[in-house]
Amino acid sequence: MELKVINDSGQPTANIVASDDLFGRDYNEALIHQVVTAYQANARSSNSKQKGRSEIAKSTRKPWAQKGTGRARAGMASSPLWRGGGKIFPNSPDENYTQKTNRKMYRAALASIFSQLVRENRLLVVESLTLAAPKTKLLADKLKVMGLSAERVLVVTDNFDENLYLSSRNLPNLLVLEVQQADPVSLVHFSKVLVTRGAMAKIEEMLA
Numbered sequence: 001m002e003l004k005v006i007n008d009s010g011q012p013t014a015n016i017v018a019s020d021d022l023f024g025r026d027y028n029e030a031l032i033h034q035v036v037t038a039y040q041a042n043a044r045s046s047n048s049k050q051k052g053r054s055e056i057a058k059s060t061r062k063p064w065a066q067k068g069t070g071r072a073r074a075g076m077a078s079s080p081l082w083r084g085g086g087k088i089f090p091n092s093p094d095e096n097y098t099q100k101t102n103r104k105m106y107r108a109a110l111a112s113i114f115s116q117l118v119r120e121n122r123l124l125v126v127e128s129l130t131l132a133a134p135k136t137k138l139l140a141d142k143l144k145v146m147g148l149s150a151e152r153v154l155v156v157t158d159n160f161d162e163n164l165y166l167s168s169r170n171l172p173n174l175l176v177l178e179v180q181q182a183d184p185v186s187l188v189h190f191s192k193v194l195v196t197r198g199a200m201a202k203i204e205e206m207l208a
Contacts, residue, residue, distance in 0.1 A: 001023060001118075002015040003023070003200075006124065006125070006126055008126060008127070008129055008146070013127055018204070024115055024118070026112070026115070027112055027119075028112045031108060032112055034105070035101055035109035038099035040185060042097070046094065048093065049093050052086045053085060053086030053087075054078075054086065058078045063076070063077060109184055122192055122193060125200055126195070127197050128198070131163040131167055132163070134162065136168075138167060139174075148192055151192045152189070153191075154175050154189075155174065155194045155195075156177055158179060178199075
C-alpha cells in the first residue's frame with residue numbers, strides 16, 4: 001500500500017510504499033485491549049499500603065463479656081467489622097500487578113493499531129520535523145501550518161532531536177517520542193500520529 005508524505009508545511013511531496021502486513025492488517029480489538037491493559041498494569045508502582053488487623057494499634061482486650069450484654073459477640077477492637085479496624089485483604093507494597101505479553105502478540109497489536117490509524121486517516125507521514133532553535137513558538141507555528149494546532153498529536157521520530165523535544169514540553173496536547181518509545185497506550189490515546197519518514201522505516205524494521 002502507498003502512504004502520502006507531506007513536508008513540514010503540510011504540502012504533499014511524494015508517496016512511500018508501506019507493508020500491507022503492518023499497515024493493512026484487520027482491526028483486532030480483543031488483542032489491542034489485552035496489550036493496552038497489560039501495558040498499563042505493568043506501569044503500576046505498587047506503593048499502596050493498608051494495615052491488617054494484626055498491625056492496628058488497638059488493645060487486644062475483649063471489649064465486653066461474651067454473654068449477657070445483649071450485644072453481638074466481639075473479640076477485639078481491631079476487627080475489620082469495626083470502624084478503625086484492620087482491612088480484611090490489605091493492599092501491600094510488594095503486590096505484583098504485572099501481566100505477561102508475548103512479543104508476537106505485542107507486535108501484532110502495534111501493527112493492528114497502525115493499520116487502524118491509516119484507515120481512520122489519523123496517521124500522517126512527514127519528511128522531517130526539525131527546528132532551528134528550542135522555541136515552543138516555532139513548533140506551534142509548524143503545527144498550525146500543518147492543520148494540527150487543535151489536535152492531540154503524537155510525534156514519532158527516528159532519532160532524538162533536542163530542539164524538538166525541548167520545544168514540545170510546554171504544549172499540553174503534544175508528545176514527542178522516539179520509535180523505540182512508542183507504546184500502544186499513546187498510539188491509541190492521541191487523535192493524530194505524526195511519523196517522520198525515517199521513523200516509518202524503523203517501524204517496519206521493528207515489527208517485521
